[in-house]
Amino acid sequence: MATQLPGDQSAGMIDRIKRLLISPTQEWPLIDAEPMTVKGIFMTWVLPLAAIGPVAHLIGMLVFGIGFLGISYHPPIGVVLGSAITMYVLALIGTFVMALVIDWLAPNFGATKNPVSAMKVVAFSMTAAWIAGIFQIIPNLGWLGLVGLYSLYLLWIGLPLLMKAPADKAPAYVIVSILVCCVAMAVVNLAASSISGTFIRPPLIADSGSVSGAVTVPGVGSVDLGKANEAVAGLKAATDRMKADAANGTSSAVPVAALQALLPASIGGFTRGDVETQSGGIGGINGSHAEARYTQGDQSFRLSVADMSAAGSIMSLGGAMNMQSSRQTATGYEKTEMVGGAMVTEKWDNQSHSGSYGTMAASRFMVSAEGSAPDIATLKQAVASIDTGRLAALAK
Structure with a gap:
């Protein structure tokens, strides 16, 4: 029975x-x-x-x-x-x-x-x-x-x-x-x-x-099954790395010191202040995270870089889903779109002069900026200040 x-x-x-x-x-x-x-x-x-x-x-x-x-x-x-x-x-x-x-x-x-x-x-x-x-x-x-x-x-x-x-x-x-x-x-x-x-x-x-x-x-729209099939290879590699991490008691995540070194001293007149870092993992799934607060007058925002390690490859599946969404509000907007196979999120409120902007880099790192600024371009500039070439090198 x-x-x-x-x-x-x-x-x-x-x-x-x-x-x-x-x-x-x-x-x-x-x-x-x-x-x-x-x-x-x-x-x-x-x-x-x-x-x-x-x-x-x-x-x-x-x-x-x-x-x-x-x-x-x-x-x-x-x-x-x-x-x-x-x-x-x-x-x-x-x-x-x-x-x-x-x-x-x-x-x-x-x-x-x-x-x-x-x-x-x-x-x-x-x-x-x-x-x-x-x-x-x-x-x-x-x-x-x-x-x-x-x-x-x-x-x-x-x-x-x-x-x-x-x-x-x-x-x-x-x-x-x-x-x-x-x-x-x-x-x-x-x-x-x-x-x-x-x-x-x-x-x-x-x-x-x-x-x-x-x-x-x-x-909803179309889903590229070819890209989805390619993503499976990345997912398989991610699983293999997680198994190795769990078996050896090691972490494939980039050290927080390396991520912290990517945070610039200033961005468009905003000066870096407090810096916070964290790292951890469970079941072989590891990660590390570094963020800093940037201030100019009464405005400030946080720029963060998170290494999802093996789990970051899982997010590559989103590249197969050509989904877009947008919403207009009385004072701003929100939108999500796929750019070059990576999901990009953007949010801005004209009344409070605050918002967020984030994207994935090297199919592994999440880079985002959130807080108050003169305009969304400042937050985009903050995200762009993170050297994606160095991130890709760190991922190897």
């Missing part, structure tokens, strides 16, 4: 997490062959792991508060508790929604509908993202939460195997599942916040595409 426990309980959840993060190609077949039920997966895997982020958020906000430009704010406990509960509920709902989407899309890509396998895919893929939620407990380490993007790689490996998707349609299946899940979760969030009562049904995807072509998602 099928067990309701997702994993060998004698080995324990921690052992399975380690194997999944370090050796996913070996662990996914074991998960596939193991008898489970939707309820069992949800009760013994999803419920405890999905709570990590909300609990860490709760503790972090109550203990450290929110810090910005030297100002610290501690939200009321009722507000923080409500936020944490909302995060947890949406995470649980999101798990069900994603499993339904993956199962629903299966026939369109020659895969096999199986609600248990779909739940396995979502629950175990999300493990990295849920574990990374622990970094919310210390606001200054929040940037390390980006290692949760490793879940995309886990999904890339696990979904085709568990849903029995043909090799030529697997890349399209994975990418379209991610995109449709994003649409579905947007609907869930809108409903949960009572912003809109309109029911939005994700469009049926009938174009499965091929590994060398592109798949068109109505209302």
